[in-house]
Amino acid sequence: MNLPSLSLAITCVLLFASGLLPAGTLGPITYINDGTSVAISRFSDDIEGPVVIPETIEGKPVTTIGAYAFMGCWNLTEVTLPSGITRIEEFAFLRCEQIASLAIPAGVRWIGNGAFMGLDQLTSVTIPSGITLIGNYTFEDCTNLENVMIPQGVTRIGTYAFGGCTSLASVKIPASVTRIDDHAFTDCMDFEEVTFLGDAPSMGKGVFDYGTTVYSSPNKKGFTFPKWQGYDSEFIPTPVIAVVSEDKRVLKNGKGKQQFGSAKVGKKGGEKVYAIANVGNLGLTGLTFILSGANKGDFKILTSRRITKLQGGEYVGLLVRFIPKGKGLRKATLQIRSNDPKNPSFLVNLSGQGK
Structure with a gap:
């Protein structure tokens, strides 16, 4: 006692x-x-x-x-x-x-x-x-x-x-x-x-x-x-998303801007390739890629293969293309959803210039 x-x-x-x-x-x-x-x-x-x-x-x-x-x-x-x-x-x-x-x-x-x-x-x-x-x-x-x-x-x-x-x-x-x-x-x-x-x-x-x-x-x-x-x-078995730019930088959720340069209205502009990886030890599931924002129609998502799940150590290539629909600064957000408990919605800020 x-x-x-x-x-x-x-x-x-x-x-x-x-x-x-x-x-x-x-x-x-x-x-x-x-x-x-x-x-x-x-x-x-x-x-x-x-x-x-x-x-x-x-x-x-x-x-x-x-x-x-x-x-x-x-x-x-x-x-x-x-x-x-x-x-x-x-x-x-x-x-x-x-x-x-x-x-x-x-x-x-x-x-x-x-x-x-x-x-x-x-x-x-x-x-x-x-x-x-x-x-x-x-x-x-x-x-x-x-x-x-x-x-x-x-x-x-x-x-x-x-x-x-x-x-x-x-x-x-x-x-x-x-x-x-x-x-x-x-x-x-x-x-x-x-x-x-x-x-x-x-x-x-x-x-x-x-x-x-x-x-x-x-x-x-x-x-x-x-x-x-x-x-x-x-x-602990956990899915962990990582987004890596083509210059091998690991991006932070919602931080910084990905610049796509300038292009004439209606013409194909800059492209960027991202690796979407699961660096955890449990399956990353429910993968979806969504564009949002005022100028979401100015960007297009292309994947190297259609996939909704990544096992630990797997990755998928993601191509984003800029085709401006108007002049001036064009902005959008790439949203990557998954079952990562820390980053269930990973945001990548996109911008380009229409001329």
């Missing part, structure tokens, strides 16, 4: 002993009302099936599920928590082996160590965005847990936080995580891959079982290839 929670628990015990903070009951619920909010301190282990914890008790919002509150409630299958819950204390649902559905309210800001340890039937969980720490043993031995969403904002994942989650096959680690402690994902028998969305965090011992593949982005720091921390290490 961490010090803040220990201090809170001691304070509640002292107040309870002094008679200033008496416990109340509501059906199977034992609770403490501090005059501002209510903490659930115990739930009867005789209750079976689904249960709903009320939003308020004695007119005060229920904000806390106390330490060990539901321990031993073997026959509960679902618990609906109040929307006002902000804290779930240590081992609150320890070994509630039949709970298959448990939605953690969005307002929860603290989840104690081992809070959901041993929930054998739990298959998926979404951790609220306000959580910054996934503590020790939080989901340990949740053997049917297949899907977990760790939100941006979590900075640390504790010891054995997901240890023994034998059905968990993969997880995405947000960029905010800077530390993963010892054995956080150990003994996850089906675990195959972990995707890091940010820089490499500091790592404890045996965080993953060997055989796990680590995926990361090429522009993130701290990873090594083909091995990192002893694990197989690869880039």
Whole structure:
């Protein structure tokens, strides 16, 4: 138990002993009302099936599920928590082996160590965005847990936080995580891959079982290839578009202008050839080439071959021809659409002079 929670628990015990903070009951619920909010301190282990914890008790919002509150409630299958819950204390649902559905309210800001340890039937969980720490043993031995969403904002994942989650096959680690402690994902028998969305965090011992593949982005720091921390290490499968001019310059999306010179109205003017390449490691799909802008009719797109998909390392040649329809400065935009997550619409600015 961490010090803040220990201090809170001691304070509640002292107040309870002094008679200033008496416990109340509501059906199977034992609770403490501090005059501002209510903490659930115990739930009867005789209750079976689904249960709903009320939003308020004695007119005060229920904000806390106390330490060990539901321990031993073997026959509960679902618990609906109040929307006002902000804290779930240590081992609150320890070994509630039949709970298959448990939605953690969005307002929860603290989840104690081992809070959901041993929930054998739990298959998926979404951790609220306000959580910054996934503590020790939080989901340990949740053997049917297949899907977990760790939100941006979590900075640390504790010891054995997901240890023994034998059905968990993969997880995405947000960029905010800077530390993963010892054995956080150990003994996850089906675990195959972990995707890091940010820089490499500091790592404890045996965080993953060997055989796990680590995926990361090429522009993130701290990873090594083909091995990192002893694990197989690869880039995240991602399509990446690159547009290269005929003078071998890699163009930047929407930056600069491609000058086509001058030509007489209605006559063929300058031409430029571009290479449209996929420099990523996943298929670039949905390729379309569109002209837009005030003078889009002054430019014509010709491709060396008709194609809508490029595998990693493939490219297609694109010829753009200028034929002015009027005098003066003529401008248009070449738009290249694809499934590149960073540049789904790649823009090339075109200009020429009609005379």
